[in-house]
Amino acid sequence: xxxxxxxxxxxxxxxxxxxxxxxxxxxxxxxxxxxxxxxxxxxxxxxxxxxxxxxxxxxxxxxxxxxxxxxxxxxxxxxxxxxxxxxxxxxxxxxxxxxxxxxxxxxxxxxxxxxxxxxxxxxxxxxxxxxxxxxxxxxxxxxxxxxxxxxxxxxxxxxxxxxxxxxxxxxxxxxxxxxxxxxxxxxxxxxxxxxxxxxxxxxxxxxxxxxxxxxxxxxxxxxxxxxxxxxxxxxxxxxxxxxxxxxxxxxxxxxxxxxxxxxxxxxxxxxxxxxxxxxxxxxxxxxxxxxxxxxxxxxxxxxxxxxxxxxxxxxxxxxxxxxxxxxxxxxxxxxxxxxxxxxxxxxxxxxxxxxxxxxxxxxxxxxxxxxxxxxxxxxxxxxxxxxx
Amino acid sequence: xxxxxxxxxxxxxxxxxxxxxxxxxxxxxxxxxxxxxxxxxxxxxxxxxxxxxxxxxxxxxxxxxxxxxxxxxxxxxxxxxxxxxxxxxxxxxxxxxxxxxxxxxxxxxxxxxxxx
Numbered sequence: 001x002x003x004x005x006x007x008x009x010x011x012x013x014x015x016x017x018x019x020x021x022x023x024x025x026x027x028x029x030x031x032x033x034x035x036x037x038x039x040x041x042x043x044x045x046x047x048x049x050x051x052x053x054x055x056x057x058x059x060x061x062x063x064x065x066x067x068x069x070x071x072x073x074x075x076x077x078x079x080x081x082x083x084x085x086x087x088x089x090x091x092x093x094x095x096x097x098x099x100x101x102x103x104x105x106x107x108x109x110x111x112x113x114x115x116x117x118x119x120x121x122x123x124x125x126x127x128x129x130x131x132x133x134x135x136x137x138x139x140x141x142x143x144x145x146x147x148x149x150x151x152x153x154x155x156x157x158x159x160x161x162x163x164x165x166x167x168x169x170x171x172x173x174x175x176x177x178x179x180x181x182x183x184x185x186x187x188x189x190x191x192x193x194x195x196x197x198x199x200x201x202x203x204x205x206x207x208x209x210x211x212x213x214x215x216x217x218x219x220x221x222x223x224x225x226x227x228x229x230x231x232x233x234x235x236x237x238x239x240x241x242x243x244x245x246x247x248x249x250x251x252x253x254x255x256x257x258x259x260x261x262x263x264x265x266x267x268x269x270x271x272x273x274x275x276x277x278x279x280x281x282x283x284x285x286x287x288x289x290x291x292x293x294x295x296x297x298x299x300x301x302x303x304x305x306x307x308x309x310x311x312x313x314x315x316x317x318x319x320x321x322x323x324x325x326x327x328x329x330x331x332x333x334x335x336x337x338x339x340x341x342x343x344x345x346x347x348x349x350x351x352x353x354x355x356x357x358x359x360x361x362x363x364x365x366x367x368x369x370x371x372x373x374x375x376x377x378x379x380x381x382x383x384x385x386x387x388x
Numbered sequence: 389x390x391x392x393x394x395x396x397x398x399x400x401x402x403x404x405x406x407x408x409x410x411x412x413x414x415x416x417x418x419x420x421x422x423x424x425x426x427x428x429x430x431x432x433x434x435x436x437x438x439x440x441x442x443x444x445x446x447x448x449x450x451x452x453x454x455x456x457x458x459x460x461x462x463x464x465x466x467x468x469x470x471x472x473x474x475x476x477x478x479x480x481x482x483x484x485x486x487x488x489x490x491x492x493x494x495x496x497x498x499x500x501x502x503x504x
Binding site for chain 2: 273274277357358
């Protein structure tokens with residue numbers, strides 16, 4: 001008898017084997033089904049409810065999946081051989097209830113048990129996003145969420161530029177850019193997505209070139225228009241998350257109102273000199289949340305608005321804020337962490353201080369208050385419309 | 389949503405500091421945002437004695453009238469594009485401008501800003 005066969009005979013005595021149908025029943029009762037086949041094999045099909053964890057990373061990653069050693073584990077491979085070796089390793093790690101699925105995925109499929117063809121990352125994506133895929137909160141499943149996500153940046157300026165670059169780098173599958181402006185040389189101290197040789201080009205085109213140079217896999221959709229009540233829903237309805245990096249009150253309120261109406265999260269950022277405010281306005285969030293009008297019911301009239309023309313900006317400040325917005329957008333897509341819903345983060349760059357303030361939904365809010373019907377978009381005015 | 393004070397909790401906090409009852413008026417700090425500093429000679433903070441948020445604003449207004457004009461309407465209401473926070477809470481969630489202050493409180497004026 002070959003050494004391999006001798007070892008398998010020993011494992012078959014030591015490791016309980018179960019039929020695929022029994023495995024399905026245990027899975028439905030809370031057991032974890034771990035598929036240890038290689039990436040290319042998984043692409044041919046994965047049992048419904050199974051988690052793909054390749055044999056070569058099984059011992060390193062299993063505790064992220066099953067931190068309790070008493071958790072029942074079911075191991076499946078192609079034909080039921082490798083799963084015996086894998087199950088034995090899990091036993092040695094301390095898992096007490098480990099079983100191998102006899103006949104593996106081939107038998108699972110032959111018996112008509114439920115499976116699906118999973119979306120899998122290609123080799124380029126697995127390499128490009130390797131450093132974030134190894135984060136337990138991301139993994140291949142999280143990366144797939146990012147690739148499937150559609151994020152719209154309102155404004156390709158001081159806030160939108162850094163946000164767009166990092167969202168593209170992270171692999172957001174579809175990035176939208178809405179901005180009607182042209183690149184000006186005075187933008188370049190902060191709008192790092194644009195370059196000197198693209199002064200005079202539409203910002204969305206300049207940004208699109210930068211994003212595709214960074215990550216050609218991203219689908220970039222440009223909207224070279226001024227956001228208005230007439231087009232906002234058509235544009236927003238194609239996205240999952242809105243990142244508001246605009247530079248004027250009228251657009252902040254319009255973006256908010258459209259997000260409330262469409263149930264979308266609006267990642268808000270705004271700055272004045274060295275001060276900034278960041279939040280996620282999302283009344284439709286699980287557990288609810290305020291909208292921008294719950295915080296500020298109305299924009300200031302022009303005579304009381306901060307004077308943008310005299311303000312000035314040090315480029316790093318919108319850089320920091322844009323990246324905070326990008327972070328919130330990624331968290332929302334991944335469904336990890338605690339999004340900045342119901343909280344306003346105030347950043348003071350000169351003193352390097354952050355204050356977190358509680359913002360509750362306003363029951364009397366004209367836009368999202370309980371029992372209120374959407375009042376329509378109305379007129380938004382142009383209080384302080386200058387870019388800082 | 390993150391936790392924060394409610395009106396009852398805030399009253400409880402006040403009642404838990406009987407030492408303050410002996411002090412006639414709490415010493416508090418008004419934090420001035422960059423957008424409004426031009427109305428108070430560039431000051432980032434203003435220290436003053438005030439028992440309520442309204443009293444703090446009125447005291448600041450004695451020194452810097454235009455600052456308060458940007459925060460309150462002529463009839464003394466908070467403008468809809470300005471928020472005031474005490475202990476991280478919007479005073480709207482307590483007693484509005486009549487929210488009582490404790491010794492050492494920081495009163496943050498947070499106006500809307502729009503730059504990007």
